[in-house]
Structures are given as C-alpha cells and as structure tokens.
Amino acid sequence: MAKTQTVLQTDSMTMRFGGVTAVFQLNLDIREHQIVALIGPNGAGKTTAFNMITGVYTPTEGDVIYTAPGKESVKITGKLPSDIAKMGIARTFQNIRLFKDLSVYENVMIAKHLHLKSNFLSAALHLPWYNKEQRAMAADVEKLLRSVDLWELRDEKASSLPYGKQRRLEIVRALATNPKILLLDEPAAGMNPKETEELTEFIRQIRDEYKLTIFMIEHHMDLVMEISDWIYVLDFGMLIAEGTPAEIQNNSRVIEAYLGVDEDAEG
Template identity: 65%
Template sequence: MSVLKTENATMRFGGVVAVENLNLQLEKGEIVAIIGPNGAGKTTAFNMITGVYTPTEGKIFVAAKEDEETLIDITGRRPDRITSLGIARTFQNIRLFGQMTVLENVLLASHLRLKSKFFGAVIGWPHYHKEEKQMRIHAMELLERVGLAEFWDEQATSLPYGKQRRLEIARALATEPSILLLDEPAAGMNPKETLELTEFVRNIRDEFQLSILLIEHHMQIVMDISDRIYVLDFGKTIASGTPAEIQANERVIDAYLGVADDD
C-alpha cells in the first residue's frame, strides 16, 4: 500500500529538464533512498513533492491520513497545505529559525495543528492556554527524543552542526507527519554521528509510524538503511531496486558509484 506516489513527474526549467518522468512509490513504513551525482535532480524531486515547485507534467499523490486507501492528488498545492496533509521535510542546507530558541523552533512546527484563532490566542482564552500547554509538552518530548532537551533555551543556530540536523528532524516531527523527507541528513556529521544516524532514523520510523524518503551521498548509510533505492542521473531514473540490486547494477556503477580503484 503506497503512501506516496509520483506519476511521470517532470520538472523543466526553461530548456533544462531537471527531473524527467519520475515514477516513485513509497510504501507504508518503508525507508527509500534517492541517490545520484550532484545535479541529478534529487532535491528538485523533493521540492516537487513538498510543493515548492509545481511539476511541469505528471502528478503526485499522497495517502490520506485518516483513510490510507484513498490517494489525494497534491500536484501544485501550496507547501503549507501539503505539510498539513502529513509530509514533513528537512533541508540540505539547514534552515532553522535563527532568532528563535531551540524550543520555539519545535513549537513553531505545531502551529499548523493549532485550532485557536488569532484573537482567542492574544486574549488568552482557556482553550488556547490548553493547546499551548500541550504543544510545549509535546515539543519537549520530541527534544528529549532527539537528545536536545537540555538545550531548549539556547538559540537554535548556536548549536553545533550535528545537533542542528537533529533539531531539524525534531521540528519536522512536530508537524505530525506520516511521511518524512530527509535531504542529506548525514551531511556535515562526524563519523560517530553518522553511525548513530542510521539507528536514529530506524527508531523514529518505528516510533512515529513514518515512511521515510531520503537523499544521501553517504553510501554506507544508504546501503544500511534503505529498503529500496532510486538512482537518478541527469533527471532520469536509471535504476531502482534493493541495495543489493543497485550495487550490482552496471549503469549505476558507471554513473555514480564507480569502481573500487585496486592498484
């Protein structure tokens, strides 16, 4: 049962075809990786799914939260609407809210589930206080989960790089997603953090019942973690399959993985 599906999604920028006929499927509970050389269109694919770009052609479907059998066409919807349908993402170049604290960053992501209206919140209706309280408890639980609870009052951008990545994940989780898109989660992490990341991603998938789509250049992580892999090259999907199949695929080796240099 797929929770996310793209049908011939194509993105053109003028004459350049950034992504061509992407047919991607994400099953419930799966971890799927998109790999490929720089400029292959991986992030563009993410941007199409999350609504930053509207695909030039093709369609994108996501399973409804309440009823996973029905697929909703999200092609061309606004990013915030898509997020409220349960797709959350992190960014390749970390995008935290710099002038806000760690806790505020996570709280912000619960805003889309807030039911109180503007004036109710400013006047301070009891209902708003209740919601704010729940948001704070939930946010602290998430921070606890990613091991950042003790830094809650610090400015988000003052954290070291690896922690900022984890904060981005906590923030994405606060939107209560069913699908999580991770754009190069291991970039800039040290070897120890990289090792922990595999375990961490698996754990949050189980804990929050997520399906995860990730872009990653770190092959060890990709091969360890993914159930399936899509390989893009110049916007075209050149291969897809299990890690073992991908590692054996001639075209992928030519385009991206390369051959071990034994001399």
C-alpha cells in the same frame, strides 16, 4: 520488498526549466513505514524531485499522489507547501534552516503551530480553549525533545549547538508537524563518521517510534546501504535503476553512472 500500502506515488513527474529537463517522467512508489533513498550524481534532479513533491515547484507534467493512512488517494500536484505539510508530508533541507537566534524549544514550538486550531483573537485574549491548546502543545514539545535527547538543551540557541545536534533539531522540528512521511534532503551532509553513525540510528529510531515513512536524498553511501529498504537512482533527471541495497550495489549501470568505478574493478 514486502508489499505494504503505497503512501506516496509520482506518475510520470516531469520538471522543465526553459529548454532544460531537470526530471523526466519520474515514477516513484513509496511504501508505508519504509526508508527509501533517492541517489544519483550532483545535478541528477534529486532536490528538484523533492521540491515537486513538497509543492516548492509545480511539475511541468505528471502528478504527485498521496495516500494518508486510512484515507483515499489524492493528487497534491501544485498545492502550496503549507497545505502539503498540513496533510502530513514534512521535509528538511540540504542547508540547515533553523531559526538560529531562537532556542531549541522555540524552534520546535513554532513547528507545532502548523496545526493550531485557535484563531488570533483567541490567542490575544488568552481564551480557555487557546490556553488548553497551548498546554497540550507544550506537553507534546517536551515529550518530543525528551525522546530525542534534546530536552536538556531546550534553552540553548539553535546556532550554539554542534553541527550534528543542529541537524537533529531540524529533523525534530519537522517531526513536530506530526508527519506521516518525512523527506530528508542530505541529512548526513557535513557530518563526521561518528555523527553519521548516530544519525543512522536516529533515523531508525524515529521511523519506528513515530511510525513514519522516510524518503531521503543522501550522498553518504554507507548510510544509504545500511538503512534503506529500497533505493531509486537518478542520472540526468531520469530513473536508471531501483531495488534493494544489494541489487543497487551490483547494478553495472549505477556503478558506471553514479559511483564512477570501472565495471571491471574489484569490490
């Protein structure tokens, strides 16, 4: 794997719930502009790891360290999710969390407001700088929706979209916050093979077009193996392997723990 700048690190990140250790001393090194996957059986601690990185949980022990391009590394351990999002780390969820009664356009515009500089009074009085900022945001939303082939659906209710389009909209809404790192929690969940294939190309497209680093949890192994630059494997909250897709596919411990395949089986 090419040595590029580290943008996200976890240092012995641990999460305990009472007497249960969900994640134990997890060390990750996510590098700029790469697509990195976190895989493992159900209950392995993958979403817990995402929740610690994005501020939903505060780690019991250890730290999360973020290095925005061109800036010094900072510990973001225990910061509020909204503050972490403003710093440039966005995420989606396993269960789609769109505003289902709002339009495609409105869902994305709401996300743009994360970086709104005007205050409530400016908005209420429609002061010039607020109007200018609104026009700029509207232009950004249009450009974003056009770039991902959702502009023609801008007035449709989010709930009326086909499942694959809803997934795409949720990712686009995260993109609207101008992230440097995008965390995707099982983006292919519930998708048919054609939708999964389209999603694979879409993830590549947004990584390249928006110069993103993408970190994803995914059970769909075809997608993971095709698209990932680097893969981490969790089992019972512990990191059991990391490497390229080829290395992970041939790792006997991963085969035993995650794929549930006899090590002597063919393939």
